Amino acid sequence: MIDDRAFRPNTLGAIGKAGARFRSLGDAGADTTTAHGRLLLTFLGGIAEFERDSSAPSRAKAARAKARGVHMGRPPALTPHQRAEALRDLAKGNATQADIARQFKLSRSTISRLA
Structure with a gap:
């Protein structure tokens, strides 16, 4: 299986490597100019990665079921x-x-x- 993390762009990492900093105008916590903001963004990134990795088995199971022709979702309203x-x-x-x-x-x- 291919590790899809290698294909995910790290936008904030690229901004930091370019020597710039990120500050969200809409969310004061998303700010790479402070240690608190970097910690918060790192924490949120870890949660996002956990969610992606933990939902991957569910997506794979649904894909296998669809391949077998299993109907997913609500039953049709009309026969x-x-x-x-x-x-x-x-x-x-x-x-x-x-x-x-x-x-x-x-x-x-x-x-x-x-x-």
């Missing part, structure tokens, strides 16, 4: 027969999206995404 019926009614102009949404007790945006 294939209901979808075909709704699309047929829309195509014929027999009903509006709002009518079909009321018929199937769904939101109009669900029918809109279907169309």
Whole structure:
């Protein structure tokens, strides 16, 4: 397995190597000009790396499941027969999206995404 940490850019490290310092205007804690700011940024970077590394097995497991054809997420709101019926009614102009949404007790945006 390739260690993807080698591909992650370290923007603040590059700024520091260039001889400049970083100070966030929106967050007083993100400031490489002070020891406290450098400590805080180092701590936050460590937490971010931990989160990435600990979620990698979950992402790999989900990718394997998708490769096997496992459906991920919520079940569809309509059966294939209901979808075909709704699309047929829309195509014929027999009903509006709002009518079909009321018929199937769904939101109009669900029918809109279907169309």
